[in-house]
Amino acid sequence: MNDEQARELPKAYDAGSVEAGIYTRWLAADVFAPDGAGSRADPAKPPFVIIQPPPNITGALHLGHAQRTTVEDAMTRHARMTGRSTLYLPGKDHASIAAQYVLDQILAGEGESRQSLGRERYLERMHAFMAETRPFMTGQLERVGASLDWGRERFTMDDGSALAVRTAFKRLFDDGLAYRAEALVNWCPTCRTSISDLETIATPETGTLWTIRYHLVDEAGQPEPAAWISVATTRPETILGDTAVAVHPEDDRYRSLVGRTVRIPFVERDVPIIADDVVERAFGTGAVKITPAHDLDDFETGKRHGLAQITVLDDEARVNEAGGPYVGLDRYEARQRIVADLDALGDLEGARPHDMIVGRCQRSNDVVEPRLKTQWFIRTKPLAAKAMASVREGRVEILPARFEKVFFHWLENIRDWNVSRQLWWGHRIPAWTCPDGHVTVSDRIAGPEACGTCGRPAAELTQDPDIFDTWFSSGLWPFSALGWPERTADLARYYPGTVMETGYDILFFWIARMMMLGEWLTGVAPFETVYLSGLVKDPYGKKMSKTKGTGVDPLTTIAEIGADALRFALVHGIAPGADVKLGQAKLDGARNFSNKRWHAARLVLGARPPEVPPNAEASLPAATDLGPAERWILGRCAATIEAVSRAHGAYQLGDVTRLLYEAVWNEFCDWYLELAKARLADPATTPAAKAATWRTLAWVLERYVRLLHPVMPFITESIWARLPHEPGDPDLLIVAGWPSPDRERALADPATEAAVESLLGLVRAIRNARAEAGLEASATLEADLVLPDPGVRAAYDELAEPLGRLARLKPVRSHAGLETLPASVAALVVISPAGEARLSRGSGDREREHARLERELADAHRRLAAADERLADPAFAARAPAAVVEAARLRRAELAAQVATLTSRLADDLGGEPTT
RNA sequence: GGGCGAUUGGCUCAGUCGGUUAGAGCGCACGGUUCACAUCCGUGAGGUCACUGGUUCGAAUCCAGUAUCGCCCACCA
Numbered sequence: 001m002n003d004e005q006a007r008e009l010p011k012a013y014d015a016g017s018v019e020a021g022i023y024t025r026w027l028a029a030d031v032f033a034p035d036g037a038g039s040r041a042d043p044a045k046p047p048f049v050i051i052q053p054p055p056n057i058t059g060a061l062h063l064g065h066a067q068r069t070t071v072e073d074a075m076t077r078h079a080r081m082t083g084r085s086t087l088y089l090p091g092k093d094h095a096s097i098a099a100q101y102v103l104d105q106i107l108a109g110e111g112e113s114r115q116s117l118g119r120e121r122y123l124e125r126m127h128a129f130m131a132e133t134r135p136f137m138t139g140q141l142e143r144v145g146a147s148l149d150w151g152r153e154r155f156t157m158d159d160g161s162a163l164a165v166r167t168a169f170k171r172l173f174d175d176g177l178a179y180r181a182e183a184l185v186n187w188c189p190t191c192r193t194s195i196s197d198l199e200t201i202a203t204p205e206t207g208t209l210w211t212i213r214y215h216l217v218d219e220a221g222q223p224e225p226a227a228w229i230s231v232a233t234t235r236p237e238t239i240l241g242d243t244a245v246a247v248h249p250e251d252d253r254y255r256s257l258v259g260r261t262v263r264i265p266f267v268e269r270d271v272p273i274i275a276d277d278v279v280e281r282a283f284g285t286g287a288v289k290i291t292p293a294h295d296l297d298d299f300e301t302g303k304r305h306g307l308a309q310i311t312v313l314d315d316e317a318r319v320n321e322a323g324g325p326y327v328g329l330d331r332y333e334a335r336q337r338i339v340a341d342l343d344a345l346g347d348l349e350g351a352r353p354h355d356m357i358v359g360r361c362q363r364s365n366d367v368v369e370p371r372l373k374t375q376w377f378i379r380t381k382p383l384a385a386k387a388m389a390s391v392r393e394g395r396v397e398i399l400p401a402r403f404e405k406v407f408f409h410w411l412e413n414i415r416d417w418n419v420s421r422q423l424w425w426g427h428r429i430p431a432w433t434c435p436d437g438h439v440t441v442s443d444r445i446a447g448p449e450a451c452g453t454c455g456r457p458a459a460e461l462t463q464d465p466d467i468f469d470t471w472f473s474s475g476l477w478p479f480s481a482l483g484w485p486e487r488t489a490d491l492a493r494y495y496p497g498t499v500m501e502t503g504y505d506i507l508f509f510w511i512a513r514m515m516m517l518g519e520w521l522t523g524v525a526p527f528e529t530v531y532l533s534g535l536v537k538d539p540y541g542k543k544m545s546k547t548k549g550t551g552v553d554p555l556t557t558i559a560e561i562g563a564d565a566l567r568f569a570l571v572h573g574i575a576p577g578a579d580v581k582l583g584q585a586k587l588d589g590a591r592n593f594s595n596k597r598w599h600a601a602r603l604v605l606g607a608r609p610p611e612v613p614p615n616a617e618a619s620l621p622a623a624t625d626l627g628p629a630e631r632w633i634l635g636r637c638a639a640t641i642e643a644v645s646r647a648h649g650a651y652q653l654g655d656v657t658r659l660l661y662e663a664v665w666n667e668f669c670d671w672y673l674e675l676a677k678a679r680l681a682d683p684a685t686t687p688a689a690k691a692a693t694w695r696t697l698a699w700v701l702e703r704y705v706r707l708l709h710p711v712m713p714f715i716t717e718s719i720w721a722r723l724p725h726e727p728g729d730p731d732l733l734i735v736a737g738w739p740s741p742d743r744e745r746a747l748a749d750p751a752t753e754a755a756v757e758s759l760l761g762l763v764r765a766i767r768n769a770r771a772e773a774g775l776e777a778s779a780t781l782e783a784d785l786v787l788p789d790p791g792v793r794a795a796y797d798e799l800a801e802p803l804g805r806l807a808r809l810k811p812v813r814s815h816a817g818l819e820t821l822p823a824s825v826a827a828l829v830v831i832s833p834a835g836e837a838r839l840s841r842g843s844g845d846r847e848r849e850h851a852r853l854e855r856e857l858a859d860a861h862r863r864l865a866a867a868d869e870r871l872a873d874p875a876f877a878a879r880a881p882a883a884v885v886e887a888a889r890l891r892r893a894e895l896a897a898q899v900a901t902l903t904s905r906l907a908d909d910l911g912g913e914p915t916t
Numbered sequence: 917g918g919g920c921g922a923u924u925g926g927c928u929c930a931g932u933c934g935g936u937u938a939g940a941g942c943g944c945a946c947g948g949u950u951c952a953c954a955u956c957c958g959u960g961a962g963g964u965c966a967c968u969g970g971u972u973c974g975a976a977u978c979c980a981g982u983a984u985c986g987c988c989c990a991c992c993a
Contacts, residue, residue: 013955184991202990209993233993246993280992288993296991357990370991402920406988409919413989504988539928541986561955573929573941577921579987581928585942588955595955603952658930662940673952681951764959771959777948863937875973884935884974891936 008605009722013598015562015591019714023142026717031735033149034085034494040735041085048079049497051478051527053510054091054156057130058099061140062544063582064503064536066554067570070711071533071653072501073146074571077710078648079498080147081738087494089481090141090148092134094157096426096470097191097199101363103129103425119424126425144554145563145713147734152490154481156473157427164480165427165473166443168521173431173441177379177520178419180431180439184299185418187371189317190364193422194375196469197415198508200359200368207234209354210339211285213347214245214262217270223263229254229273230349232284234356235294236342237334240267240323241312244290246301249275251286265347266338267324274305293372309372317369331369375420375466376429383516384411390515390525398530399651400577403504410508417513419469426467434461475513478526499651500527503535504577531651532577536570539583561591564712568593571711572661574654593661594715597708600669601719604697607680611691618724620699621692623747628795629675629802630696632756635748636667637700638741644707645738657711664704671760672700678802698724703739755795758834759803765832766807766839773828773849781828783809786818787835809839829853829905831898850906857902864899867892 010017030036034047041047050072055065076088100114103126107113114122141148154160172178185194213228231245242264247254258275271290278301279288292302293309302309312323319326319334326334342348359368388411390396391404398404420429430447432440438453440461450457473480478500482491496518502510511530518526538544544551557566569590574580608614621630640663647655679685679693702723709716713734720733730736762785775781783804787793796803796814804812815821821838828849830837870876871892877885 009952011952013953231993235993278992284993290993295993297993298991300991354993356993359991406920409989507988583928583942585928589941592953592955595953599953599956601952606952654930658940666940669952670957677952767958768960771947774947777958859937867936870974873973877973879973880935887936894936 009598009602009719011602013595015564015594015715016559018598018718019143019145019563022714022717023145026147026732026734027150029732029735031080031732032088032147033151034087036149038730038732038735039085040083040730041080042083043085045082045084047087047494047498048076048084049087049089049494049499049527050076051497051500052088052091053502053506054093054154054474054477055137056095056098057092057137057155058095058102058133059137060133061137061144061554062551063554063557063570064544065140066144066557066566067536067574067580068501068503068533069141069144069146070567070570071531071574073144073713074567074653074656074710075499075501075531075648075651076147077713077734078738080734081706081709081736083737086147087152087490088146088148090138090146090150090153091477091481092137092153092155093474094155094426094470096421096423096467097193097195097363098470099126100423100425101191114424122424140554143558143563145567147713152481156470156477156480160483161473161476161480162427162445163443163486164476164484165468166430166445167485168472168476168517169430169468170441170443171521172378175520177382178376178441179379180374180376182372182374183377183418184293184296184370185373185375185420186359187315187317187369187373188361188364188366189315189369190366191361191423192315194371194373194418194420195361195363195368196418196471199362201362202357203360205356205358207354207356207358208351209234209284210236210342210351211349212236212239212342213349214264214289215347216257217261217263221270228347229257229262229287230285231287231289233289234354235291235335236338237319237326237331238291238294238312239264239289239338240319240326240334241291241293241310242269242271242289243292243302243307243310244271244305245273245287246276246279246290247273247287248279248281249277251279251281254287265342265345266326267322271307274301276301276304294370296370299370299372311372313369313371373420375418376431376464378417378419378472380414380417380516383520384414384512386519387411387512387515390519396515396525396528396530399532400575403507403530403532403577407507407512411512417469419472420464420466421469422465423467426470427473429464429466429468431464432458432461433464471509471513474510475517476521478514478518479522484522495522495526496524497527499529499531501531501533504532505535507532529651534574534577534579537579537581539581541579541581557587561587562594562714564715565590565594567711567713568657571653572657576651593665594712596665596669597712597715598719600664600673601701601705601722603673603677604694604701605722607677607694607697609680609687609690609694611687612694616724618698618702618726618729619695620743620747621695625688625692626696626747627679627689627693627798628752628756629672629679629799630693631747631749631752633668633672633696633700634744635750635753636663637703638744638748640667641703641707641739641741641744645740648710653711656707660704660708660711664708668700668704673697674806675799675802678805682801684801699744703744705733706736706739709733709736751791752795755789755792756799758789758792758832759796759799762830762832762834762837763803763807765830766809766837769828769830769849769852770808770839772852775828778808780808780810782840783807783812784821784838785812785814785835786816786821786837787814788817789835790816792834809837831856831901831905833894836901853902853906857899857906860895860899860902864892864895867895 029038031038052072076086080086104114169178186200187194209232211230211232213230215223216227218224229245245262257273260273261270263270290298290301292299292307293311310322312319313331314320317331319329321327361368388408430442432447434451434456436454438451440448440452442448447458451461478497479495482495484491514526536544569586643659644656676693676697680690705716705719717733787796800812804810828839871888
C-alpha cells in the first residue's frame with residue numbers, strides 16, 4: 001500500500017503518526033485470529049495459546065495491565081512469527097464483588113444504594129455502567145498494540161460462561177465435591193456478603209484484652225457472689241453468645257471447677273465449665289469463654305462438646321434479639337456498654353493493650369465477622385491433590401520455579417471453599433429447594449423439572465438467591481472461553497493452553513483454582529506453563545495506586561512517548577516474578593531507543609547507492625563483495641538472532657530487550673553504520689562493493705526489525721513497509737517469519753570478526769589517549785600504525801579509510817613491525833592488543849601524556865604481579881583445569897609484553913619535540 | 917509464628933557452569949555545530965559485590981550464620 005510513497009521516513013520520529021493506522025491495517029488483514037485470512041501459520045506446528053487474566057470490566061487499565069499485555073503480546077507475536085497459529089483471546093471479567101463495590105460507591109454519590117434500587121434495577125444499572133467502561137478498555141488494549149483475536153472475545157457473564165458455570169457446579173455436586181452446609185463463614189458487614197478466606201486480610205492491630213469474672217452457680221442454681229472464674233477476651237460483646245467456659249484438662253488451678261456451671265451475665269444463661277486441650281494455660285487467665293457462633297476455634301470446640309451455637313449479631317453486625325438488653329446496638333457500641341456494665345458490677349478485673357490479628361475485608365476493609373450461615377462449599381482436598389500432582393509430575397511448569405513451594409504450601413493447607421455470595425451481580429447458584437427442604441442442582445438454564453428427591457414440580461421449587469464467588473467462573477476460564485462444556489473445534493485445538501500469564505498476586509485466587517477445576521472437569525491441566533509476572537511499582541518501590549495518584553493511564557504515557565517506547569520500558573530488564581520500578585528515566589531511555597531505531601532506519605533508507613535499484617528485492621551480498629566490517633556485523637547479527645531466539649524460548653523478555661538494545665545501539669549504530677557510511681562515501685569503493693555494503697545495511701536492519709517486532713510492533717511495522725524484502729515475504733511484518741541465523745552465519749568468519757573487534761579496540765584506545773592527552777578533539781593527526789598480526793593488518797588495509805575517520809587520523813601509514821617505523825617518528829603512543837599507534841602530537845600536553853603512560857605502566861605492573869602470583873602457586877597448576885591455566889599463561893605473557901612495550905616507550909625520546 | 921525474595925558505583929539494575937581486568941542505562945565531569953539521530957557523538961571518574969565464618973587452587977557466584985529492607989502465608993482467646 002505504500003509502494004507509491006517515498007521510501008524515506010519522515011525526518012522527525014513522531015510516535016503518534018507512526019502508530020496511526022497500523023492497528024487498523026492488522027485488523028483489516030485479519031492476522032490476529034489463528035485461523036484468520038491473513039494468518040500464515042503452519043497447521044502442522046503446535047498452536048501457541050496464551051491465557052491472560054480477563055481484566056475487571058468496571059476498571060480502566062493501568063500500567064500493570066499494560067505490562068502484562070505487553071508480555072503476553074510479545075510472546076504471542078514471537079510465536080506467530082515462528083509460524084505457529086496463535087490464540088490470544090480477549091476477555092473481561094464481571095468481577096462480582098469488585099464491580100458491586102465500585103458501583104455502590106457511584107450510587108452512594110447519587111444518594112442511591114443497592115437496597116433503594118432493588119435487584120432488577122441494580123443489575124440494569126450495572127449493565128449500563130459496563131457499557132461505558134468496556135469500549136474504553138478495548139481502546140486501551142488497541143493502543144497498546146495487543147494482537148488479540150477480537151472475534152473470539154468473551155465475558156465471564158455471557159451465556160457460554162453461564163452454561164459452563166452451571167455444568168461445572170452440577171458435576172462437582174454429582175461428584176460429591178459441592179455441598180451445602182451450615183458453617184462459620186467470613187462475613188463482611190459492609191459488603192453484606194460472605195467472602196472467602198483469601199479475601200480476608202489478616203491485619204495486625206492493637207486491641208484490648210479484658211479480664212472478666214463469670215460467677216459460679218451453686219447447687220441451688222444461684223450465682224455465688226464470691227466465687228468466680230476469670231476469663232480473658234478481646235471481644236466482650238460476644239459474651240452474649242457464650243455457651244461454655246473452657247480450661248485445660250491438666251490445669252491444676254481449675255481442675256476442681258470442671259463440670260461446674262457459671263452464669264453468663266446480661267443474658268443470665270448458665271453454661272458449663274469444660275476441659276479441652278485447645279486452651280493455652282499460659283495465655284490470659286488460662287480460662288477461655290466459648291462462643292461457637294462467632295469464633296472459629298470456639299466453633300470447633302463447641303462441636304466437640306455438643307454446645308449450643310447462639311448467634312448474637314445480625315448481617316450488619318448489630319446485636320440481635322438474642323442479645324437481651326443490648327439488642328440493636330452496633331457491635332462496637334455493645335462492646336463499650338458491656339465493658340462499662342461489667343465494671344459497674346465489679347466483674348471487670350482488668351484491661352490491657354493486646355497485639356492481635358484482625359481479619360479485614362479485601363474490598364471494604366471492614367472487620368470481618370465469623371458468622372454461622374448455610375452456604376455452598378467446594379470440597380477442595382481432592383481437587384488440590386490433582387493440582388499439586390500436575391506440578392509435581394511436570395505437566396505444569398511454574399516460572400519462576402520458586403513459586404512452586406508457595407503454591408504447594410497453600411494447597412496443602414487449603415480449607416473448603418465457600419462459593420456462596422449474598423450479592424446480585426454474578427452467576428446465580430443453580431440449586432433449588434423444595435418445600436420439604438430437598439436440594440436439587442441442575443445445569444438446565446430453566447432449572448430442574450422437578451425436585452430430584454420427592455418429585456415436586458418445578459413451580460414449587462425456589463432457587464438459591466445467592467450467586468457464585470466471581471473466581472468460580474474465572475477458574476473455568478481456560479476452557480469455558482473456548483466453548484466448554486460443548487465439544488467445540490476451538491476446545492479441541494486450543495485446549496489446554498500453552499502459557500498462562502499473570503501476576504504472582506493471584507497465584508491462589510486464580511491459578512490454583514483454574515488448575516483444580518481444570519484438572520477435575522476436563523481431565524487435563526489447563527496450561528503447560530505458568531508465567532508469573534512481577535508487579536509494576538512506582539520509582540519508590542510502592543504499588544501503583546489510583547488513590548495515591550501513582551496509578552497511570554497507559555494512554556497518557558503513550559501520548560507522551562508512544563506505545564512502542566512504553567512497551568519497551570515495561571519489559572526492559574524484567575524477569576519472571578521480579579517486581580519492576582518504572583520511573584521517568586526508564587521511559588526516557590525507551591523513548592530515546594525508539595528514536596535511535598527510527599533514525600538508523602532513515603539513514604539506511606536514505607543511503608541507498610544508485611547501484612541498487614529503488615525497488616530491488618532484498619538479498620544477501622555475494623561473499624566476495626563483503627568487506628571485513630560487513631563480515632563482522634553479519635557475524636554479530638547471527639549471534640544476536642541466536643541469543644534473542646534463546647531468550648524468547650525461555651520467556652526471558654528482559655534479556656530480549658537488553659540484547660537488542662546493545663546490538664542495535666552499540667554495534668549496529670555506533671560502529672557499523674559509521675563504517676558503512678565511510679565505505680559508501682569512499683570514491684575508491686567499487687560499485688559492487690557499494691551495493692554489497694548497502695545490502696548488508698538493509699539486511700541487518702531488516703533482521704533487527706523482525707527481532708524487535710514482538711516488543712515494538714508499531715515502529716517495526718512502519719519501517720518494514722519501507723524496506724526491501726525477499727520474494728515470499730508478506731506485506732505485513734506481523735506475519736513475517738522469525739529469522740534464523742544460518743545465512744548470516746555462512747557469510748561471517750570468526751577470524752575476520754576477531755580482527756575487526758581488535759581494530760575497534762584500537763580506535764577506542766586512540767580516542768581515549770587523545771582525550772587523556774588533552775588533544776583537540778577535532779584535530780586530524782598523522783599516524784603510524786604497527787599491526788603485527790597479518791590478519792589484523794589485512795582487515796585494517798580494507799578499513800583504513802573509515803577507521804581513520806573514526807579515530808581522526810590522516811594520513812595513516814601502516815607497518816608490519818616496529819623495525820619498519822621511521823626512526824624520526826616520535827609522538828603520542830597508543831598500545832592496544834591489536835598493535836601500536838604513534839600519532840603526531842598536535843597541540844597536546846606532553847606532560848599529561850607522559851603521566852598517562854606512567855599510569856598505564858603502573859597498572860600493567862600491578863596486573864602482571866597478580867598474574868605471576870597466581871601462576872606461582874603450585875596448587876593452581878595442579879588443580880585448576882588445563883584450559884584455565886593455559887589462559888592464565890597467555891594473559892601473563894600479554895601483560896609482560898605490554899609492560900615491556902610501555903617501559904621501552906617511556907625510555908624513548910618521548911620528551912623530545914615531534915619530528916614528523 | 918512460618919516461608920520467600922532482595923542487598924553489586926550517587927540512582928535503577930545485568931552478571932551464564934565458581935575461572936582473565938565485575939558490566940550497562942541514568943546521573944556526574946570533560947570535550948564535540950560535517951550530510952540518521954543534541955531524544956545525539958566521544959572520553960572519563962566512580963565499586964572492600966551488606967556483614968561474619970566456611971568450602972575451594974580460585975567465591976559477587978556455593979554453604980552456614982547475622983543484619984537491614986520488601987513480600988506472602990498464619991483460627992490462639
